[in-house]
Amino acid sequence: MLVCVARAYLCTRFTLLCAISIDSISCPCERAWPQAALLFLVRLSGTSFFAAEQDENGDGARELKNMKSDRMKVLQMDVCSDQEVAQAVDFVKRTLKEPEEGLWGLVNNAGISTFGEVEFSSLDNYKKVADINLWGTVRVTKAFLPLIRRAKGRVVNITSMLGRMASPSRSCYCVSKFGVAAFSDCLRQEMYRWGVRVILIEPSNFVAATGILTADSIDKQADALWRGASDTVQEDYGREYFARHVALMKSFINSGLKDMSLVLNDITDALTSPSPNNRYNPMETYWWVRLQVMTHLPTAIADWLYIPGATL
Template sequence: MLAAKTCCHLPLRTLQLQGRADHWRVLKTLSTIYVTPTGRRAYASQAADGNKAVLVTGCDSGFGFSLAKHLHDKGFTVFAGCLLKDKGDAGVKELDNLNSDRMKTVQLNVVKQEEVEKAVEIIRDNLKDPEKGLWGVVNNAGISTFGEVEFTSMETYKEVAEVNLWGTVRVTKACLPLIRRAKGRVVNISSMLGRMANPARSPYCITKFGVEAFSDCLRYEMHPLGVKVSVVEPGNFIAATSLYSPEKIKAIGDKMWAELPEKVKKDYGREYFDEKISRMNTYCNSGSTDTSPVINDVTHALTAATPYTRYHPMDYYWWLRMQIMTHLPGAISDKIYIH
């Protein structure tokens, strides 16, 4: 921490890049000062024996589905919140087919207060000892979209925020009385885009920046009460999460273009718009399909005696890019996006 603080107070001229050699010297310095990606950390000793109960939201697919199965295998009692439980989704059926008294799927749309309250009631009724509380909640449920600011409707901004940000707040507040009793854990799934902005992703970035702020405020408040709060900031795992498909990207793009005001269409032009859609298609074909770094980090946050404040399951490219965007002056970091 001392080194990081000292770096932040260096004269600006020492951070000015003067050619390739200085550029790499600064990057090398950053890589030694700041926490490196998860895979290079020395993990703390494990504190929990796994015989505890946790709620995981967004378990229909993606991180949540994999995490629910993983935590069950580790001995946890898992309450898997599923948006589509009442519709008999395939992911829900697979979890139910485990036929385990330690795997309980619950209907949970994090946007609906009544469903959140009912889910917490089910959890309380099924805890072995409600007085000992609920060990953990993992706020994983989320949605995403894309589109430049002038292309994105206010309805889209509100829809994404309702799930990613207010859903996280809503579920956390409902669970906190049980979490406090257990002196347990809150683990919020954010994103590298909760630390650095990205063109055409403002609805998503706004919500994840909000999750970061909420998590920090909650961590300060819960520390005296023995509750630990961690944030997991995955890198590019878009290929593993089923958030997008070429068909979905096309559908979003077609709807977006159809709803644009004529003035905006005229000013930007269809060629510009289509080029942005093409970039999104390229991005969605990239990224890791192995979710294990994220799953392992969440597990560590739930079980370690001293969990980390933030976890960075991402490859070195994205980790280094995040350090540049968050720690170097804007005149330098902006060059990544502004040409």
């Protein structure tokens, strides 16, 4: 079963508040993101952070509290809970000296991930991933958006290269990330009249940096996928094919970038630049080229170049 562990970072400069929401699953993520928060504290000097955890008494919250920064407060918020998101908004309003000046920015980063070909993926898997990645982003954005409009601020949604191009065995994840991208594009067009910028950051493979997928979590997911598949699917695909599929996912998580600075640099620029890009693509050259091919060339040619078994 996938578990939602939500984390959000809210920061303020003078009377303007910048909200940075980071969701994750698995313990390794809980060690990575507090370090990222600390980098933001250093870069955005003069800002104060409100760090919202699903469990304010959990390990992640304790790590944040142990930073002992007078510019950061820890509160509780689960992005899957209407009530807790509303309570977080109320807390921020009460904390601001001049709440009428609003929020400067909101950065949503949905961090739950899974794998599995369509015939192995249950509807529950699709729903669980979407609940966090898509509906969590929509829920938090809608809750804070009135305050952001007051400040003519920024909404920065971190999606993925898989929110622009599909990939075999990643349909649950792609559906949620394509959804966030579409939501962001619509919101960007709606917010121009308010002077609000809506920005997408589309990283490539940073699994090694965040720990969003690990060898252990892949093994657990693989076991659940196989046990949940019908007899027909198990017989038609076979154990050997499925094992190769799992091995490919493990190689993927070991091949990604281990330094989050590319993403953090783009988030910082999106929040602070007077003229931010509408889209940022922190990624290696290989993935940048593949993204351009998959999104600009005719579909048949792009598939033939990259997808095994595709024909022209």
